Amino acid sequence: NGKCPIQQHEHCEFSQVKTAKKLVSELLVICPRQFDLTKEQLNGGIKSGEEGEPWNESNPNLNLNLNLNSKNNCNCDYKGKIKDLKDHLDKSCNLIPTKQSIPYEIINQLNAMNGQIKELQNVVKDLQLQLKDVKDKDNEKDKQIEQTNKQINDLKVESLKKEQQVIQQIDNLKHELQEKDETITALTNNIQQFKMDNIEFKKQLNQFEMKFDQYKQNIETKVENQTTNIQQLQTQFEQEQKNEQKEREQDISELKYNKNCQHMVSFLTPFNLKNGVDFLLVNENKQTIKLKNNEWNNYNFGIFLLGENITITLNCNDLGHLKIKTSHLWIKHSSSKIDCSQLGYPTNQGPGKGEHSGGGGYGTKGKGNNGSGGEMYGEKNLLKQIHFGSGGGSAFNYIGGSGGGIIELIIEQQLTNHGSIQSNGRDGWNGDGGGSGGSILIELQYQYQSHLNKLKQTFGTITCIGGNRNNGMYKGGKGRIAIYGIELSSDDILEMDPKPFNRLHK
Numbered sequence: 455n456g457k458c459p460i461q462q463h464e465h466c467e468f469s470q471v472k473t474a475k476k477l478v479s480e481l482l483v484i485c486p487r488q489f490d491l492t493k494e495q496l497n498g499g500i501k502s503g504e505e506g507e508p509w510n511e512s513n514p515n516l517n518l519n520l521n522l523n524s525k526n527n528c529n530c531d532y533k534g535k536i537k538d539l540k541d542h543l544d545k546s547c548n549l550i551p552t553k554q555s556i557p558y559e560i561i562n563q564l565n566a567m568n569g570q571i572k573e574l575q576n577v578v579k580d581l582q583l584q585l586k587d588v589k590d591k592d593n594e595k596d597k598q599i600e601q602t603n604k605q606i607n608d609l610k611v612e613s614l615k616k617e618q619q620v621i622q623q624i625d626n627l628k629h630e631l632q633e634k635d636e637t638i639t640a641l642t643n644n645i646q647q648f649k650m651d652n653i654e655f656k657k658q659l660n661q662f663e664m665k666f667d668q669y670k671q672n673i674e675t676k677v678e679n680q681t682t683n684i685q686q687l688q689t690q691f692e693q694e695q696k697n698e699q700k701e702r703e704q705d706i707s708e709l710k711y712n713k714n715c716q717h718m719v720s721f722l723t724p725f726n727l728k729n730g731v732d733f734l735l736v737n738e739n740k741q742t743i744k745l746k747n748n749e750w751n752n753y754n755f756g757i758f759l760l761g762e763n764i765t766i767t768l769n770c771n772d773l774g775h776l777k778i779k780t781s782h783l784w785i786k787h788s789s790s791k792i793d794c795s796q797l798g799y800p801t802n803q804g805p806g807k808g809e810h811s812g813g814g815g816y817g818t819k820g821k822g823n824n825g826s827g828g829e830m831y832g833e834k835n836l837l838k839q840i841h842f843g844s845g846g847g848s849a850f851n852y853i854g855g856s857g858g859g860i861i862e863l864i865i866e867q868q869l870t871n872h873g874s875i876q877s878n879g880r881d882g883w884n885g886d887g888g889g890s891g892g893s894i895l896i897e898l899q900y901q902y903q904s905h906l907n908k909l910k911q912t913f914g915t916i917t918c919i920g921g922n923r924n925n926g927m928y929k930g931g932k933g934r935i936a937i938y939g940i941e942l943s944s945d946d947i948l949e950m951d952p953k954p955f956n957r958l959h960k
């Protein structure tokens with residue numbers, strides 16, 4: 455019916471996803487009326503009426519039908535897909551004599567049951583994985599124990615053989631002593647021979663002990679080597695997991711190349727990307743987003759200002775330096791902007807500060823009487839140094855305007871600006887010296903990166919103008935704009951003030 459299958463509310467985004475709708479429609483369920491009948495019989499709730507009859511306060515008609523069916527020993531053995539449930543309830547269900555619609559409570563119960571089934575499936579899956587790991591570890595330990603037992607048995611057999619040999623030698627010696635007992639000489643010789651044999655035996659015993667120690671050391675070395683091999687396999691497995699994670703991240707990163715801003719917005723939803731971290735998407739109107747000052751604000755998958763009257767600025771009052779690196783920048787409406795105006799040097803400060811109500815200078819000189827306007831400073835390419843706009847001069851109790859701040863943009867794929875990017879100076883109070891414009895540096899990287907594309911770039915309105923622009927006498931000087939990575943056409947710079955410094959490469 456176009457509503458949410460869980461809560462039946464209007465405008466459900468979940469119900470518009472075909473994959474989700476198909477997944478829900480294929481779930482296997484039992485007859486909800488049979489479910490209610492069984493639950494009521496188990497609960498044994500009693501309401502006014504016949505004694506022992508189950509009662510459902512939310513649906514008296516259902517109570518009547520359930521009681522009748524219970525008395526008639528009627529059950530429904532239906533088990534099928536959710537998409538076939540309505541037809542079953544309307545035509546073939548044994549538990550109701552007349553056709554009626556499925557209550558929302560049954561749908562909610564089915565959804566709750568489905569959620570519990572999924573949770574149980576996940577638990578079973580986790581337990582199976584844990585059991586498999588335990589079995590693998592037990593098998594490995596059994597193999598090690600079996601190998602160690604075999605080595606010990608071999609050692610016992612060899613020791614037994616040596617012991618039998620020694621016993622046999624002793625028996626032979628006794629026999630020789632008995633035979634040569636008749637003469638002292640023979641006995642002495644036999645004793646000497648016995649001593650020699652005993653010394654040799656000790657040597658052999660010492661050799662055997664040395665061999666045993668060496669064999670024991672070899673066994674310990676093998677065990678250590680096996681432990682080392684296991685650790686190496688674990689390290690290799692962890693490295694493979696890290697490589698797979700990097701490949702997945704690289705696959706996601708590949709999505710942003712060769713896609714325009716509109717196409718990019720449509721790709722954000724299916725992936726596990728976080729708004730405000732991986733990308734910045736603002737749909738609401740009249741929003742002000744304050745970013746970090748003098749730090750790079752990275753949004754790998756684009757900035758999309760789709761609402762009206764949206765402003766991106768900095769969380770500071772002066773000397774604001776906005777740095778943004780992103781794949782796409784889309785400012786959809788003319789009322790939205792990136793703005794660092796009035797975030798430069800305050801009044802009477804800066805290399806090009808105005809004197810005695812004179813306007814501040816920077817890219818051009820400030821205006822003022824008797825040379826009170828501020829001087830030019832800095833370089834037009836904005837590479838070695840990038841400056842704030844200077845403050846206008848004050849006189850008596852009147853205060854000059856602040857200069858403009860700094861904006862640095864690095865855009866990998868596409869700039870679509872239908873709003874404005876500005877870093878203007880502020881008007882002086884009561885006509886005193888206006889602050890000079892700040893700096894805007896834009897770098898488009900797509901022209902000389904590995905992923906080349908020919909996406910259309912829309913620059914729109916970009917300004918770094920001084921304060922008091924309607925008062926020529928104490929007007930602040932203009933700032934500086936530099937754009938790299940693309941060769942600008944005459945149409946591109948129609949709404950830029952001042953005219954930018956432009957070069958394909960830095």
